[in-house]
Amino acid sequence: MSEAELLARHRAVLPQWLALYYDEPIEIVRAQGRRVTDAEGNTYLDFFAGILTNAIGYDIAEISDAIRAQLDTGxxxxxxxxxxxxxxxxxxxxxxxxxxxxxxxxxxxxxxxxxxxxxxxxxxxxxxxxxxxxxxxxxxxxxxxxxxxxxxxxxxxxxxxxxxxxxxxxxxxxxxxxxxxxxxxxxxxxxxxxxxxxxxxxxxxxxxxxxxxxxxxxxxxxxxxxxxxxxxxxxxxxxxxxxxxxxxxxxxxxxxxxxxxxxxxxxxxxxxxxxxxxxxxxxxxxxxxxxxxxxxxxxxxxxxxxxxxxxxxxxxxxxxxxRDLQGNAEKLGHHLIAGLRDLGERYDIIGDVRGKGLMIGVELVESGGKDPSPPNAAALLEETKARGLLVGKGGLHGNVLRLAPPMTLTSEEADEALEILEASVAEVAR
Missing domain, CATH: 3.40.640.10 (Type I PLP-dependent aspartate aminotransferase-like (Major domain))
Known part of the structure; x- marks a missing residue:
């Protein structure tokens, strides 16, 4: 069954107010580390982690073993x-x-x-x-x-x-x-x-x-x-x-x-x-x-x-x-925020970059001003997905990208995300 068919079934039996991301919503069927794979076989670097819930990432042996040990008791x-x-x-x-x-x-x-x-x-x-x-x-x-x-x-x-x-x-x-x-x-x-x-x-x-x-x-x-x-x-x-x-x-x-x-x-x-x-x-x-x-x-x-x-x-x-994942969040958070603020200096559709650790917001505005731009945020959500990165969206006006990857994120993955975000922002700004 395709994701399009699943979407039709979803809309038939679940509430209209149950929000879904993307013009073509995805079903995540496999995951490991900080990456998830959808039903169509596309793999993404996950920078929203189930709304900050998969804090350690996916398929972590120590956590799975603890759950299995409890299941084994019946x-x-x-x-x-x-x-x-x-x-x-x-x-x-x-x-x-x-x-x-x-x-x-x-x-x-x-x-x-x-x-x-x-x-x-x-x-x-x-x-x-x-x-x-x-x-x-x-x-x-x-x-x-x-x-x-x-x-x-x-x-x-x-x-x-x-x-x-x-x-x-x-x-x-x-x-x-x-x-x-x-x-x-x-x-x-x-x-x-x-x-x-x-x-x-x-x-x-x-x-x-x-x-x-x-x-x-x-x-x-x-x-x-x-x-x-x-x-x-x-x-x-x-x-x-x-x-x-x-x-x-x-x-x-x-x-x-x-x-x-x-x-x-x-x-x-x-x-x-x-x-x-x-x-x-x-x-x-x-x-x-x-x-x-x-x-x-x-x-x-x-x-x-x-x-x-x-x-x-x-x-x-x-x-x-x-594993001092708090320390890892602090180190990579500084790196990501610095990279995103540099991006904000070059593209005026970024009004604000804020956050601490691996909890970062990027507020999208209309070019040349401070008016909130939900369309720019929605377009950026689609562009990052197309390039293999999943991010979140929120804010009072629906114009803020929310970045919150698993706290096991690596430096290489942080750089990969910054490259995708730069290409995506450039496309939306263009």
Whole structure:
């Protein structure tokens, strides 16, 4: 069956709003290392990694062996009503790595579910349904997380179980304060936070939830120290800080293991998912013990922290720590960003290059200005695919290329990607 036939079947039985990349969508049927092969036999260098999920790459023996060993026991599932050894071991490791005092961990199946859990904990702990979020944020596609998503393109409903107020600081490139120097920008955003608290809330806000680097929003990077300044204000009100590390966790930003560490603060809770399972469905929350234990009703997770997912996640975490993939992300991230900024100097359809580690955004604009250009981004997506490179796309206007290859990327593969991107940008600009 051809990919075209599969596409017709897909459109017949799956929702219209389930997005697909490319004019001619592909089916990935094989993969190894950092490369994937589609059903037509075309091989690509993967620079989006299942939306940052295949953090280690494909066909990694140590991870596959851990999964097979669990499968060989015959126990694929038990539920959290029973002890799960790998779940306990993984929770111990994450609690230690979090830096959160007296940390406890709850496992879920996705980042959306992790953020839903964090919202439930924070609102229960503070006895308030008021939440602060950043403009242009994205935290998931469930009822509560859509309510705190500050990006109209991903907010499918105006209804919400929480009352949300949005603050500046997420999308500096198009922020009204964006032209200010770092210190002045931080002060302007912090002053805005104070004003929002005084004018749009009753004061007893439950939490501020923030992505240290906005993911779906276009890999937007605030200046280091922004959330430290925010936390001083939050602490004066007793408001919790939740760091959404679904995309920034596990060393992907290079300089730190968690994205929030760039700001010199320890949050009250962090949510995680994606790269931890290297393709397996797993997410979770790590939080202060008193916050995690605040629920007064029964609660379980049928599939969260199941034996297969936690066995694979433990092997993934061991692999990336043992091989210092965080250091590799930092080194190759600097190389890629430098190459892309050089490209931006030569082609004016590139408005901004930003990111940390292997989490890089390239914002496409109309030639000669700053107006967002979704057509240029869409054309570049097609051009890179035609040359054997898969990249992502996002941003408030759908005009940002998102580059997030597996953290096992090599220098040779980074150079290969830069060559493809240069040829593709040149073609789109022409």
């Amino acid at each position: 126990v694929l599932h038990t539920s959290t009503l029973y002890l799960i050894r790998r779940q306990v071991e993984l929770a111990e490791r994450i609690a230690e790595l979090s830096g959160i005092p007296d940390a406890k961990v709850f496992f879920t199946n996705s980042g959306t579910e992790a953020n839903e859990t964090a919202l439930m904990l924070a609102t229960q702990y503070r006895r308030s349904n008021q939440v602060l979020a950043l403009r242009n944020s994205y935290h998931g596609r469930a009822f509560g997380t859509i309510g705190i998503t500050g990006n109209r393109g991903w907010a499918a409903s105006s209804l919400s179980p929480v009352k949300v107020s949005y603050v500046h600081g997420g999308y500096r490139y198009r922020d009204p304060f964006g032209s200010l120097p770092d210190a002045d920008y931080i002060k302007a955003c912090t002053d805005d936070l104070r004003d929002v608290l005084q004018t749009t809330t009753a004061g007893d806000v439950a939490a501020l939830i923030a992505e240290p680097i906005q993911g779906v929003g276009g890999f937007n990077v605030p200046p280091d120290g922004l959330f430290a300044a925010f936390k001083e204000v939050l602490d004066s009100y007793g408001i919790l800080l939740i760091s959404d590390e679904v995309q920034t966790g596990w060393g992907r930003t290079g300089e730190h293991f968690w994205g929030i560490q760039a700001h010199g603060v320890t949050p009250d809770a962090m949510t995680f998912a994606k790269g931890l399972g290297n393709g397996l469905a797993i997410g979770g929350v790590v939080a202060r013990g008193d916050l995690m234990d605040c629920l007064t009703a029964n609660s379980i997770s049928t599939f969260g922290g199941n034996p297969v997912a936690t066995a694979g996640a433990k092997a993934t975490l061991d692999y990336l720590l043992d």
